[in-house]
Amino acid sequence: MLPAVALVGRPNVGKSTLFNQLTRSRDALVADFPGVTRDRRYGFGRRDGQSYIVIDTGGLGASASAEIESGIERQVGSALEEADLVVLVVDYRESVTAADERIAAQLRRSGKPVTVAVNKAEGVAHELAEAEFYCFGLGAPVRIAALHGHGLKRLLDRVLAPFEASEAGDAPRFADPKLAVVGRPNVGKSTLINTLLGSERLITSPVPGTTRDSIFVPCERGGRTFTLIDTAGIRRRAKVSDAIEKFSVVQSLQAIETAGVAVVLLDAREGVTDQDLRLIGLVVDRGRALVIGVNKWDGLTMGQRRRTESQVDRQIDFVPFARVVYLSALHGSRIPEVIRSAFTAYEAAGAGFATSRLNAVLEQAIEAHPPPIVRGRQVRLRFAHQGGRYPPLIVVHGSQAARLPTHYRRYLENSFRKALGLEGTPVRIELKSGDNPFSGRRNVLTPRQLKRRKRVIRHARRGR
Incomplete structure (x- = not known):
């Protein structure tokens, strides 16, 4: 799985600037999901062949009031829950503040790998810029200048080192196609997965995933094998409750990156939401094969179905290549068509042409x-x-x-x-x-062309 790096710190210390540098974008707004504060942003980065996910968190208040203190606890807690690695961004010009110390104390208790990034230290020697921030007890700080991109290689070398050391043994690998089921909370992802696993013709063998709780399940259906990626953890049917379904943005991003084909599940009762469109756009942006499933189709009247089909056709016209399947995960209707469409998309993505x-x-x-x-x-x-x-x-x-x-x-x-x-x-x-093959080469004239050229020049001189 890709490592998830959370950027944490006070307002105006340069977290968003660092986020845009690490993701090589300007606004870098990849997704905005329900249940996540609006100032949390997610993006993909890449360094020397190593991909990673960056989480930009909202600025934590500098006040010592009880309300702000509680806000710091919640924000840092949410970032730590999703992230594998944390970067505490501080401002060299403002030195160490009380808010920095409170955030650092929370990070020390988390047990997650933390690196202190000393930002806005342009033109200052490493030793001088970093010395004061050893007081956090989080190891050696790293001096950076996010606005100019200085020091980012050194920062990433430090941050990604724990993940690179254990990368070989973290995620299981399968030769079969990987199919990720992604979508907003309560659209029926777990119901679809459990219906697949409950099929009489299905063969499953749970394989432990990473600490992110994603689970890889080799499956067989219709004589074909594939690996199902469940981002919320596969549970027994009796314990599944859509109302309390756990949802993690990082898990979905990691599943999309790992999968060969993604099934984006929508709720027919709610229609196509902005979150659905962002998620579909993310799948396409990452170059993944795509199937769109419109779930809970069984509970709609004929009039509601016509309106939903019209909305889907209108709003998802930017992905004309994607197959749309209207299904009921609860009753198992048209689920075989979803799997067939996923295989078709996966094979098309890997096709070779003369x-x-x-x-x-x-x-x-x-x-x-x-x-x-x-x-x-x-x-x-x-x-x-x-x-x-x-x-x-x-x-x-x-x-x-x-x-x-x-x-x-x-x-x-x-x-x-x-x-x-x-x-x-x-x-x-x-x-x-392609470059012009004649660039820099003079045209060699034939004797006849040279004779004509002299004649033209002679006539031009007589006319002066």
Whole structure:
């Protein structure tokens, strides 16, 4: 599983700036889920091939009042519950404050690995900037300047060291496709999982997951095997209660990153919410195959079903490749279709294609709709080849290709997806502009051209 790193500290110490640097984004708002304060943000980062999740928490008050003290306890407690590693961000310019000391005391009691990041220490020597903050008793601090990106490599080396040391033994690995069931609380994820596990034709063998309580379960259904990822922990049917279903944003992000295909479950009674759209967008952004399940279909009238179908068609049109299955997890209706759709999407994501076939599709797409003129120059797309799988990556070469507008890039994605019969997976297009092979070379004139050139120059001089 990916390590989850929580950024904790007072307001205005630079947590959001550090968050954006670690995730290489500006606003970096990945998801906003119910049950989580709105100023908590989640993002993905990557360093030297190592991926991680960053949690940006709200600023903790600097007052010593009972109300603020309680708020500090709750905020730090929530961050510690989800995170594997914690970074306490402090401001070098303000030195050590009472609020910093209270937060540090809470972190010491947590037992989680904690690194102190001394921010806003531009131009100050490491030893001088870090010396005062040893008083927290959290080990050696690290001087950084989040605004300029200074010291981040040293910080990440320190923060991720415990995870890298144990990474090989943390998460079980399976050769079969991994299917993650994700969604908002109370949409029926646990009901769907338990219905799958309760099937007479199902073979299961629980395998302990990581400390995040995610559980990997090798399953067999319809003669095909896959690994089910339950982000909330698989419990006996008698103990499952949707009303008290545990939900962890970090678990969902980790499950999406680990899975080959994600089933995003919606509640038919509530329709498509903003949270659903964010979660679907996150799955697509991470390049995962996708199936959308609309659950609790059995409890709707015909009129409600028509309205729900219309809303789904309208609001999920940005993922036209995803199969939508209307189901009842409680009664088990259309669950086999969900599994079949998941396998179809997974196989499409890993499909391989001959270069000749991709070039034929590209030629047909260009013939139907030629590329637009950009900055007075015609974009010319010459050939295509496959650059990767999971999801399919098509590399298109040409002149001025990097300047191709977004709408034409989407047109190419849809053209390749339709022509190649890809269902349930996003298609990535990478555009590459080749260098001019004649750049820097003078044109060598033939004797006839040289003779004509002299004649033109002679006539030009006579006309002066």
